[in-house]
Amino acid sequence: MPMRVLISDPLSQAAVQIFKARGVEADFQPSLGKDKERLAAVIGDYDGLAIRSATKVTADTLAKAGRLKIIGRAGIGVDNVDVAAATARGVIVMNTPFGNSVTTAEHAIALMFALARQIPAADASTQAGKWEKNRFMGVEIAGKTLGIIGCGNIGSIVAARALGLRMRVVAFDPFLSSERAKSLGAEKVELDELLARADFITLHTPLTPQTRNILSAENLSRAQKGVRIVNCARGGLVDEDALCRALDSGHVAGAALDVFSVEPATSSPLFGRENVVCTPHLGASTHEAQEKVALQVAEQMADYLTRGAVANAVNFPSITAEEAPLLRPFVELGAKLGAVLGQIASAGIEKFSITYDGAVAEQKTKAITAAAACGMLRVFLDQVNPVSALHMARERGVMVEEIARAVESDYESLITVRAVTSKDEIAVSGTVFHDGRPRIVRLGEIAVESEFAPSMIYVTNEDKPGFIGRFAGLLGDAGVNIATFALGRDRLGGAAVALVAIDGPAPPATIAALRDLPGVKQATALQF
């Protein structure tokens, strides 16, 4: 069945062409996203959902999206998607982090000029035939200080443009290094200093618990009298009621807002003021930006749906289309090793660790770790996939640890999964040979080499004469055909393991009988 994608927001039609060219069916319904009920009614038919900011993907919507594998945001902010709920359901959420940055930075600069020269009000007055030349006295931008709150992709582009306009730039961003600030030509400052020095403040952070109301009543009062504020990032960064009061008192000389705490913003106490300029979330709305984000999101989504490549996902590590085939055998190995661990564990798993030795340590190990955790959890849970596995492990209190070491071993690449249970610690190691087929090479500390088969029996026993004959005889008497038989022991007369591939699932009665054989410590049926 071909993959199907729903485009539920007004993306450029270029996205449809890309999906088609890549063999993915695309349904272009650009206003559907605004209608929650209709979206919930149809979402179950799709493997992918391509959106902008109007479609809200809630946990309820996701609960109806049984087939959904990926949500692609043609833009930057994914705050209209319940990413935690998507992750828990194993749905990849990806965005296009750079496609509209220049356009949005340009909108911020345009809004700053609109404020400085009161262009919207002057335009309305002039077109009303008033010619009020003396009414609109502006402020020059050159020589003024611009305070940038959030100096990531868009903030840095704004900084570069502002320096070109001969402004001084100060930036507050806890994740901006002084070196990076210097290379941008900006001065890194704390928020209080920015507030005290800026003539214009522009916001470019996501909306997070830390940034919500970052321009609160208190912080607005700390800003210079006559400050002008631009918000082209997210509604909620500025306390809108406090801003109204600061505009009323004249402490804030003007504000230009592209985003609002409630959108669509069809009424607001901020509306109708001469010194307030508003646009309807137009930051990303240029032909160029929309073409870029639509093409990029369609490419990324098609790459994932058809080739397993992951780019710009906010809830999964990136894997390029070139890396995907190289990674695949290790992902398969990880999943199978995890499945062994989950099936042989005799008590609840408290900690899961995975160690990468040799060449594999250079690969995208996070994807392998996710697959291994998924393999382990799938023994206990139906609804888990590599995207949701780490979330589900954490939710169940299982600590996950990943260790990558460039050490040499007997194998070019060696992966060891280990589980600490409430009773003991168990470990399984494996590798991928040049034939691309994963193999088990160690169970605990005992070397034993075996390929994976759909049905296997795992036995640990005391190394005593006659055991193998009794074991094979019991299987023969039960009509269980042995395909391969791998044995290992730590020392003569010590602990031994057997890994037996059989043709068809092991009958439970046979496993029970195996457990009764003298010297057997554990007998477990394995399924892959």
Ligand SMILES: NC(=O)c1ccc[n+]([C@@H]2O[C@H](COP(=O)([O-])OP(=O)(O)OC[C@H]3O[C@@H](n4cnc5c(N)ncnc54)[C@H](O)[C@@H]3O)[C@@H](O)[C@H]2O)c1
């Ligand atoms: N109006 C629009 O149409 C439009 C268009 C594009 C992007 N945006 C929004 O603009 C925002 C910024 O986008 P970006 O691409 O620059 O993102 P980005 O991730 O590159 O940059 C965000 C910056 O904010 C900083 N930050 C985070 N928490 C902070 C805090 N508490 N205080 C100060 N700084 C903090 C981060 O360190 C980062 O450098 C996003 O929310 C995005 O959704 C809006």
Ligand SMILES: O=C(O)[C@H](O)COP(=O)(O)O
């Ligand atoms: O985060 C973004 O990319 C912007 O808010 C753009 O939103 P839009 O795609 O709805 O214009």
